[in-house]
Amino acid sequence: MSEATLTGATRAEVCAVACAELFRGDGEIVAAAVAGFVPMLGSRLARSTFEPDLLTTDGGPSLTADAVPLGAAADVVEGWLPFRDHLWLVLNGRRHVIMGPSQIDRFGNTNISCIGDWARPSRQLLGVRGGPGNTLLNPTSYWVPKHSARVFTEKVDMVSGVGTDRGAHELRAVVTNLAVLDFDTPDRRMRLRSVHPGVTVDDVVAATGFELAVPDGVPETRLPDAEELRIMREVLDPKGLREREVPS
Amino acid sequence: MSKVTTIEEIVGSLESGMTIGIGGWGSRRKPMALVRAICRSPLTDLTIVTYGGPDVGLLCAAGKVRRLVTAFVTMDSIPLEPHFRQARQTGAIELTEYDEGMFMFGLYAAAHRLPFLPTPVGLGSDVLKINPELRTVRSPYEDGTELVAVPALAMDAALVHMNRADARGNAQYLGPDPYMDDLFAKAADRTYVSCERLVDTADFAKEGPPQSLLISRSQVAGVVETPNGAHFTDCAPDHGRDEAFQKLYAKAAGDPDGWAAFRDRFLSGDETAYQDAVRAWREEK
Secondary structure, eight states: OOHHHHHSOOHHHHHHHHHHHHTTTOOSSEEEEOSOHHHHHHHHHHHHTTOTTOBOBSSSSEEESSOOOTTOOOSSEEEEOOHHHHHHHHHHOOEEEEEOOSEEOTTOOEEOSEESOTTSOSEEOSOOTTHHHHHHHSEEEEEESSOOTTTBOSSOSSOOBOOTTTTOSEEEEEEESSEEEEOOSTTOOOEEEEEOTTOOHHHHHHTOSSOOBOOSSOOBOOOOOHHHHHIIIIIIOTTOHHHHHSOO | OOOBOOHHHHHHTOOTTOEEEEOSBTTBSOOHHHHHHHHTSSOOSEEEEESBSHHHHHHHHTTOEEEEEESOBOBTTBOSOHHHHHHHHTTOSEEEEOOHHHHHHHHHHHHTTOSEEEESTTTTSTHHHHOTTOEEEEOSSTTOOEEEEEEOOOEEEEEEEEEEEOTTOOEEOOSSOOTTHHHHHHHEEEEEEEEEEEOOGGGHHHHSOGGGEEEOGGGEEEEEEOTTTTTTSBBTTTBOOOHHHHHHHHHHTTSHHHHHHHIIIIISSOHHHHHHHHHHHHHHO
């Protein structure tokens, strides 16, 4: 790979590094990045670089001895985490989960259950899955591949993941295809932390269906360094699954 | 004593209005041969307890479900289950919705003959709102914590699909995850096991280590050999999910004509006819 291709990072790669950053300082806990390719890549990138003690899976119940490429089976397995132990781990709390919300409000309450009235929904989705437990007991982050006012809503129709106003353990951040958002405000409302290169603050505000806390001077999201790009492109995601999730 | 039986006898022993547990998880190791048999039976008005996949979809499409108790319904590689969505969106079924971990505690409670188990999970979420009969309890110890009392998920019968079983009903899983199948077996009044292959008890040791013997015959009322009986769901290591067939199913479920054609081709006969039709479809491709 030439130096030229190593420099220009794609939007998907910026997002993956932002997801990796979510795990900074987490140490020896399970990174449960269940929301898509980009957060999964981010968790494995964190492990391959600045968080070597993280535990990651192959997408199934195998805890892998090393961060494995996306879609690859574990080469060496260091542990076993079937669903029942995963549910134990939720209560135990040594886990940081990245989920994908269908709706999220300003306090980070999220919905993956259904759209409309629960008794007779206009669109049935997955059901609450592990949302209530994850958010109440584990550090939780979110990944939104398509930032829009349909996802970032004034009110969510069914609170499946609890927000900062309903007892969330710790909502760390929301990474989207446009920006990184967090809850670092006095009343724990969502705030714009950084915008990805090529995105303006106005773009993010326009794509958000509620009033966002916007500080003076929003920085740009950190770019991948050469080593991070090399690991993503050559080791962890040579097939470029990340680019399918976030087209540049 | 042999408990080997047939699909028809198992389904014939069930009654309308019963609460039936179904093992597996999403679109993984579902006792689909037994589910298909329920679909063509006269049973109605069932309460289904499951970590839902296409088992829920098929039963909804056949009009068998009155109430569903679950935390999700998904086909994994296809996130949303079309028949389940339709059943919810037309108000055809009642739903009792739990968090995944709450649901597991409901199984643990039933398996241990406890009325409930406490968990903090659910507090703050709308699970308590949409399920107003859920009660909270306070820890009797110094912490005084408020907790949700998850009621026991007791069942009249449970259906699970395993990789191997013997004639007396001992059953072995060989895949990477037991799911909650042994908990379903312990939580239900009686459990029926379908399996990929019936083996001699002495041969279990050749198949896997003792800890792969997940379900004891003491919990099992009947066992039936149904090769490829989890189709089209995953049943590792015997076979993976039939992704092409799952796609065909999901697409067919999208409109009434498509579903009628799918039903006529694959679901109008017994399990042997189903497996033959799947084989013919695969050869055509």
